[in-house]
Amino acid sequence: AQTVTQSQPEMSVQEAETVTLSCTYDTSENNYYLFWYKQPPSRQMILVIRQEAYKQQNATENRFSVNFQKAAKSFSLKISDSQLGDTAMYFCAFGPNFGNEKLTFGTGTRLTIIP
């Protein structure tokens, strides 16, 4: 079974600064997907970024980028030029590359952007 670990329960950073959220996972599979989801106070889960394990290039979406280290089983999220709207819970998730298998979520990191 896969496990996902987010070791930072809470983080805070000044507006406009850069912050990195960590995520490690454990799996015996070679092909899989990794995701970062954001859950703001509205509690709507929003997909932030997605990485396919067979791709060596790190995924990027505007101010959001990941550092995917497959051998180390690490998948950190970097938020550049942080904005007040980035305040949210961030969940890292692992998804197998086959069938109707479920996502495995980490416990989340509560990020607060300070004005």
Added chain:
Amino acid sequence: GAVVSQHPSWVICKSGTSVKIECRSLDFQATTMFWYRQFPKQSLMLMATSNEGSKATYEQGVEKDKFLINHASLTLSTLTVTSAHPEDSSFYICSARVGGSQTQYFGPGTRLLVL
């Protein structure tokens, strides 16, 4: 694209009554939908996987007779909480997976309060 709706967003009911929650994929067909439960300040807990035209697959510890799931079409899945009790009060979230992808898109959630 990839919008998922949930209805209702809020429901308050008396103990012993049944409550139905709808989850719709608005702009894509979803052969697989997922139902989660989330307690305050915790991660998502998968309750069941719903496949169109077949019986749902429930996670260990989830009572299938209490949480009835119907996935009658490629755009609609319903969760019925039967004979609800106060301990069923929670935040319920659905997600839908785009065919051929492991990416799940989430609905806005339903807050259930059982009195």
